[in-house]
Amino acid sequence: MRIDLSLYLVTDPGLCARHGLVETVVAAVRGGVTLVQLRDKHASDDELIDQARRLGLALAGSGVPLIINDRLNVALASNADGLHVGQDDGDAAAARQALGERAIIGLSVQNHEQMARLDPGPLDYLGLGPVFATTTKRNHARPLGFDGLAALVAASPLPAVAIGGLQAEHGDQVRAAGAQGPAVISAICGQADPEAAARAFFRK
Ligand SMILES: Cc1ncc(COP(=O)(O)OP(=O)(O)O)c(N)n1
Numbered sequence: 061m062r063i064d065l066s067l068y069l070v071t072d073p074g075l076c077a078r079h080g081l082v083e084t085v086v087a088a089v090r091g092g093v094t095l096v097q098l099r100d101k102h103a104s105d106d107e108l109i110d111q112a113r114r115l116g117l118a119l120a121g122s123g124v125p126l127i128i129n130d131r132l133n134v135a136l137a138s139n140a141d142g143l144h145v146g147q148d149d150g151d152a153a154a155a156r157q158a159l160g161e162r163a164i165i166g167l168s169v170q171n172h173e174q175m176a177r178l179d180p181g182p183l184d185y186l187g188l189g190p191v192f193a194t195t196t197k198r199n200h201a202r203p204l205g206f207d208g209l210a211a212l213v214a215a216s217p218l219p220a221v222a223i224g225g226l227q228a229e230h231g232d233q234v235r236a237a238g239a240q241g242p243a244v245i246s247a248i249c250g251q252a253d254p255e256a257a258a259r260a261f262f263r264k
């Protein structure tokens with residue numbers, strides 16, 4: 061399956077509470093989001109499975125895949141389209157084995173050491189970051205800036221999105237660095253109008 065990484069929305073329970081999770085995501089998809097990741101570090105598995113099922117129904121027919129952050133069991137139980145794992149979130153090869161060939165599997169990469177030792181075999185894309193410091197993720201790695209991002213993209217065997225502190229005006233710089241597009245939380249989820257906020261990423 062060809063994956064459209066033009067604008068990747070990652071959800072946050074606190075920021076999405078303003079309009080509601082499903083309402084925020086549906087509005088953002090109307091605004092042009094091409095991929096959605098359900099990310100909630102504190103929900104129980106059952107809560108996350110319920111959220112994933114509701115999001116899956118809301119996204120049905122849109123062509124926008126739903127990816128689950130971290131938890132393979134939730135991706136399996138909710139029949140989601142894929143899984144995003146970090147360096148310490150488990151084995152991507154095991155996730156591929158469990159989810160099958162059609163699933164979309166992404167991995168976070170923060171530096172060249174991680175890039176050099178990754179096995180692209182089970183993966184579809186990489187999430188590179190943070191580009192900038194962000195308050196949305198605790199204990200994030202050292203920011204790359206756009207030059208650091210470009211160097212990581214150049215070393216990547218897979219298509220990549222950039223994440224961390226990105227706003228609508230950064231789209232051109234993200235693509236100029238070689239990434240397929242930005243992945244964002246607060247620039248869409250926390251906004252008064254998530255549809256307009258997503259649309260702003262495509263404004264020239
Ligand atoms: C698209 C994308 N890129 C990077 C991340 C970060 O993943 P990770 O390092 O596992 O951190 P958490 O999101 O689990 O806190 C991501 N989620 N999505």
Ligand SMILES: Cc1nc(C(=O)O)sc1CCOP(=O)(O)O
Binds near residue numbers: 189190191196244246
């Ligand atoms: C979930 C996440 N991962 C990051 C990484 O660097 O791997 S930065 C980040 C948070 C991105 O949120 P915002 O768009 O609000 O800055």
Ligand SMILES: [Mg+2]
Binds near residue numbers: 129130144145146
């Ligand atoms: Mg993770």
